[in-house]
Amino acid sequence: MYDINFWSEHFSIHEPIDVRVPPQAIDSFADFLTLDSAKIEYVVHMADIGAIIERQRVLHNLHRSLSNTNDFAYNKYHTIEEIHAWIDQMVATYPELVTPLTIGKSYENRNIKGFKISSKKMATKIDGTKATTKKAVWWDGGIHAREWISPATIIYIGYALLSKYGQNPTITHLVDQFDYYILPVFNVDGYVYTWTEDRLWRKTRSKTSVPFCYGADPNRNWDYHWCERGASSDPCSDLFCGEKAFSEIEIAQVAKFIASQRDTIVNYINFHAYSQMWMSPWGYTTMRPAQFKLQDDGSIQAINALTAVHSTKYLHGTIAQTIYLSSGSTADWAYGIANITFSYGVELRDTGEYGFLLPEDQIIPTGEETFAGLLALLQYIEKYVYA
Structure with a gap:
């Protein structure tokens, strides 16, 4: 109505x-x-959303016209072309630490492009001896296209790790202890669509069985309790789970890569917006997994460190109990199938004042506090995986 x-x-x-x-x-x-x-x-909260979207577009075009092509602004939102160019810049600037990572092609034939950070040094166990296997983490953003703060935060974090390596003892230690697989924009087609057609688009851009209804929710398309509660079989719904599990080529390719690294990846984080929550499995049921306390204690470590930076408050708990039921999700698959114990879904700023249209002046503060949370989480994980 x-x-x-x-x-x-x-x-x-x-x-x-x-x-x-x-x-x-x-x-x-x-x-x-x-x-x-x-x-x-x-x-x-926002009397004219269209005006806010238009203002963001004008400011971006103005910044691009005034800035040097090599001058990447970490306090701005960026197009997929700018983000991919930034990855190339990091590879060129930090060749001893960064290698490019292309997971595959999207539905519309775009590169699903990320990067790997590795100091190539052997990790050290808690007792001081060398570990036989170096563990890794996977962090991604932009799985939901309209959640622009998640790619911006991932980019800030990646740069912080690289620029402070060799200068900050904690960061240097953690980069030596873990390899980092970082994918700033997971849903590349949807992200492009938010810049060109519909700023508030959420899903992928694949064709469905219903004309004029496009895409699936990439956080409901994973092959673990697929399309149960908290998902929709309606192709026109924002929660559409897809025609089948892994129907979305982007999801299938990322899952294949993670599965190939399942012996090393110990932490998976899928960054979203908005609500300010740090959540662990399960999403498909309100029941808690056997390792819930281990996982949730990691959430607590992260949000305590996060809150200490700018006093931003986060909730924690399982996905289903903290926010809603969501079957076929990334965090559930990462834990339930890939056996990644420290698997999380993180909802970044804010709690609804701006929602998906978070102003650019909140990018740096979000990056700063989230980075602090990640460092605390990694220190917590380190004690468990290198015991």
Whole structure:
């Protein structure tokens, strides 16, 4: 009736939800909320979303016209071309630490491009002896196209690891202890679409069985409890699980790569926005896995360090209990199939004031606090995997 779009995916009694209302429905929707039979309190956070999106576009074009092509701004959002060029720049700048990583091609034939950070030094066990196998982490952003803060945060973190290696003792130690597989933009086709057509697009861009309904939710397409609760079989839904598990070529290729490294990868993090939550499996059920305490203690270490930077508050717990049920998710597959114990889904800033349209002046603070959280988590994991 009102053609509203729910930004919130979890619905609880006495908890706020975020909705986007088209201009023509604002008055009638407000009237509905204030009916005696409803009496629902509401607050307008963004009166004109279109104006905010247009302002971001204009500012980006202005910055690009004024900046040097090699001058990458970490406090700005960037196109996929700029991000891929930045990866090439990191490879050229830090050749002793960085190697390019192309996982494969997307549905629309774009490179799924990331990079690996490795000092090529042997890791050291807690007792001081050399470890026989160096462990690795996998961090990705942009699996949901409209969540721009996640690629921006991943990029900030990657640069922090590289630029401070050899200068900061903690960072140097952790880069020597782990290899890092970093994929700034997972859903490359969807991300491009948010820059060219629809800033609030979420899914991939593959064709479906329903005309004019495109893509699947790449965080519901994994082959672990696929398309159960918290997913949709409707191709027009934002939660569409796909025609089958791993139907999305991007998901299938990333899963294949991770599976090939399953003996070394000990930490998987899928960065999202928004809600400020650090979550562990399971998503498909409210039951907790046997290793929940081990995982959740890692979440606690991370968010305590994160909060200490800018006082940003995060929730923690299982995905299903903290935010909502979501079957066929990345974190569940990484833990349930790839046996990656420290598997997480992280929802970055904010809690709804800007939602998916987080202003650029929050990129650096988000990166700073998230990086602090990751360092604390890695120190926690290190004690477990190198015991």
